[in-house]
Amino acid sequence: MILNTELEYKGDLFPSSIIEYKKDVDVLHFTTANNVKLQLTVLRDSVLRFRYSTVGKFNKDFSYAIDKNASRGYNHLEISDDEEKYIVTTAKLICHIYKVDLRISILDAIDKTIICQDELGFHWEESYELGGDIVKMSKVAQNGESYYGLGDKPEHINLKGRRFENWATDSYAYGKNTDPIYKAIPFYTGLHNGKSYGIFFDNSFRTYFDFCQERRNVTSFWAAGGEMNYYFFYGPKMEDVVVSYTDLTGTPELPPLWALGYHQCKWSYYPESKVKEITKKFRDLKIPCDAIYLDIDYMEGFRCFTWSKEYFPEPKRMVKELADDGFKTVVIIDPGIKIDMEYDVFREGLEKDYFCKRADGPYMKGKVWPGECYFPDFTRPKVREWWAGLFKELIEDIGVKGVWNDMNEPAVMDVPGKSFPPDVRHDYDGNPCSHQKAHNIYGMQMARATYHGLKRFNYPKRPFVITRSAYSGTQRYTSTWMGDNVATWEHLQIANIQAQRLALSGFSFAGSDIGGFAEQPNGELYARWIQLGVFHPFCRTHSSGDHGDQEPWAFDDEITDIVRKFIEIRYELLPYLYTTFYQYYHDNVPMLKSLVLFDQEDTQTHYRTDEFICGNQILVCPINEPNSKGRRMYIPRGEWYNYWTKEVITGGKETWVDADLDTMPLFVKAGAIIPKFPVQQYVGEKEITQLTLDVYYKDGKEDSELYEDANDGYDYTKGRYSLKKFNFAGNGDKMIIRIHKRGLFNTSYDTFKINIHGLPFKVKSIKVDNEYVDLKEVKFKNNSLVVTKLFTNLQLKAD
Structure with missing residues (x-):
């Protein structure tokens, strides 16, 4: 039942009673006596869209966030009404729209329990200063409800009791x-009574979210302009909510495998001799590394798309020599184009009128x-096309493999607010608007244009782009990092939470500046940060360079040795990480899982911040305090193997885990099959002739996957990939692995080396594809054996 709340609140305006209803296939239209309109769209059985207008009509429906390939369609849709309300029923949801005031309640279609209900519901405030409405929505906070998401906020993983603002901001050395x-x-995602739902407020103006801070039993969100336009997703599993949101806003294509390797960056590596010194040291010390970054000093006077003749006189030769040694070159490109008539990028942009303007005509300076x-103005298609074309020389001629977009909030120095003034005008793809609406998507559209440029000129290879600023949907084009953090233990902890939160928000391909951008870490902090960073999808050391060196050998x-050891672990796990990325790309599943996402039914997970699951089967918990020889951590329910000792721990409780400086708390789910490469100094250095499978025995069943393709290029979109599904089963005196394979890709290796951990019996017989084999034939020793990659059924027995 809807709550009875006084319809008077700080002078706000509210919908009155419904006077008209009509249905247009999957879109339901409701009109009130005071000319408020609600457009309810049924996208899927578990996804509804609510769109409100206070003026009796809607503007053109346009959003940068929504993926054109998002899933649509439902199994059931029924509309009825009674004296009190309209009732919209799908296979998963029942939605009540109350006739007296347009408020909403959403229930589970199976057990009829409340999932989410309006408190005041939609209301608005007329703002003569802003020239439009402040649109607002308030919901009832259910008993014990928790909240998650909102991207890169450096806050506790659970948002309850806090208030937030969404306004892309250059925030150097931000803190907790x-x-x-x-x-x-x-x-954001809400969770209560074992059920989860999500709300995506698709409004690019400055938005605010209050999770029971102002009023204990109310959560609300509002925007300083634009529409009240939000999508509702139902699980009831939290992972299904995140998957549905990610399906709506999109995932990236697969990256080149080298993009999942280790990257080294600093402000700034110059001149060429310094770059070569750094890359040589990596190879001399045998520390794997795939990418070297050039910050703004590689340019001529910081002019984008130029090279400093003094520091990098022959960039094409240098980039090729780096490539010959296994290093891909990634360069920074910012949005600001220097005002200089001798500079051809500026001159062309000026001649074609491609730059942002103030309301009364002059260019935004x-x-x-x-x-x-x-x-x-990246919101103009012609400007994005022009920008994409500017990458021809960098990518096609010189051979740069990746581009790093920075300062694209957009950041402006020496002005209040550190960005454009609100009267700057944008095209917004044919929907002209002020900067108030375009600000939050500016960086996204820059990254989009950059991505299309790299895709065009790097073809047939895959592009690699990284951005600092983002709005929902930016993950379709680019990876990201968390910006200018600080070399402190607190920031190590923040980086962990931010990566989890971004994954919960559909943006998995993310990582922090390992070691901290500002200030100087000591060796212990750097080592502990590397240990965390190798389990983030994007793995890069980056520092401001004004405080000394921050390379793996700088301490x-x-x-x-510790840093090398952990970077080697990352390179061993590349097939596991690549498979995890495939699951993100193909199934919209986040690459990192906070414990609450992994097991929402265990209420102990709802406030856990440090522990997370990398992929589906590796449990990671960083050490985030100095002088630690271990830590207490929460082990999720089930059985887990200590990665180092192979000891089995039963979860569902907090426990002490030893971790000297050269280890970290790391566990593998029982029953998991983890694919591993031999250590390489860079992706593609070695031809893989044998793939290792680490098998962690359990009594019971567990499924694992291994996705493989050519590691670059687009043949995988034509069926040339290999997806192996491993079904593990153990019952005390027998162990069976079955493989189901699909795809046309033929891997370079011929055999698997299978290492079995925790086997509770002595093996007396082995069957491969229902044929008994000699133990010597499969080189069986110390619970390890070698079998052909073509096997589909492996059975080990005690008799």
């Missing part, structure tokens, strides 16, 4: 609880690294 920072991702700049031999 700094808000807002670089990204605006207005999507702002100071960034090159000095005074104009800024392209002492002990730290160098």
Whole structure:
């Protein structure tokens, strides 16, 4: 039943009673006596869209966030009404729309329990200063409800009791609880009574979310302009909610495998001799590394798309020599274009009128690294096309493999607010608007244009782009990092939470500046941060460079050895990480899982921040305090193997885990089959002639996957991939692995080396594809054996 709440609140306006209803296939239209309109769209059985207008009509329906390939369609749709309400029923949901005031209640269609209900519901405030409405929505907070998401907020993983602002902001050396920072991702997940739902407020204006801070039993969200336009997703599993949101806003294509390797960056590596010194040291010390980054000093006077003749006189030769040694070159490109008539990028942008303008006509002028700049309007398709074309020389001619978009909030120096003034005008793909609406999507559209440029000129290879600023849906084009963090233990903890939160918000391909961007870590902090960073989808050391060196060898031999050890673990796990990325790309499943996402039924997980699952089967918990020889951590329910000792721990409780500086708490789910490469100094250095499968025995069943393709290019979209599904079963005196394979890709290796951990019996017989084999034939020793990659059924027995 809807709550009876007084319809008077701070002078806000509210819908009155419904006077008209009509249905147009899957879109339901409701009109009130005071001309408020609600458009309810049934996208799927578990996904509804609510769109409100206060003026009797809707503007053109346009959003940068929504993926054109998002799933549509439902199994059941029925509409009825009674004296009190309209009732919309799908296979998963029942939605009540109350006739007296347009408020909403959403129930589970199976057990009829409340999932989400309006408190005041939709209301608005007329703002003469803003020139439009402040649109608002308030919901009842259910008993024991928790909230998650909102992108890169450096806050506790559970948002309850807090308030947030979404406004992309250059936030150098931000701290715990700094808000807002670089990204605006207005999507959150609610969880109560074992059931989860999500709300995506698709409004690119400055938005706010209050999770029971102002009023204990109310959660609300509002925007300083635009429409009240939100999507509702139902699980009841939290993972299904995140998958549905990610399906709606999209996932990236698969990256080149090298993009999942280790990357090294600093502000700034120059001149060429310094770059070569760094890359040589990686190879001399045998520390794997796939990418070297060039920050703004590679340019001529910080002019984008130029090279410093002094520092990099022959960039094409240098980039090729780096490539010959296994290093892909990634360069930074910012949005600010220096005002300089001798500079052809500026001159062309000026001639074609591609730069952002103020409301009364002049170009938007702002100071960034090159000095005074104009800024392209990336919301114009022609400008994005022009920008994409500017990458021809960098990518096609010189051979750069990746581009890093920075300062794209957009950041402007020496002005209040550190960005464009609100009167700057944008095309917004044919929907002209002010910067108030375009600000949060500016960085996204820059990254989009960059991505299309790299895709065009790097073809037939895959592009690699990284962005600092983002809005919902940016994950379709690019990876991201968390911006200018600080070399402190607190920031190590923040980086862990931010990566989990971004994964919960549909943006998995993310990582932090390992070691901290500002200030100087000591060796212990750097080693502990590497240990965390190798389990994030994007893995890069980056520092500001003004405080000394921050390479893996910058401390002492002990730290160098620890860093090498963990980067080698990442390279061993590349097939596991790549498979995890495939599951993200293909099934919209987040690559990292907070414990609450992994097991929402265990209420102990609802406030856990440090532990997370990498992929589906590796449990990670960083050490985030100095001088630690271990830590207490929560082990999720089930059985888990200590990665180092192979000891089995039964979860569902907190436990002490030893972890000297050269280890970290790391566990593998019982029953898992983890694929591993031999260590390489860079992706493609070695031809893989044998793939290792680490099998962790359990009494019971567990499924694992292995996805493989050519590691670059687009043949995988034509069926040339290999997806192996491993079904594991153990029952005390017998162990069976079955493989189901699909796809046309033929891997370079011929055999699997299978290492079995925790086997509770002595093996007396082995069957491969129902044929008994000699133990010597499969080189069976110490519970390890070698079998052909073509096997489909492996059976080990005690008799």
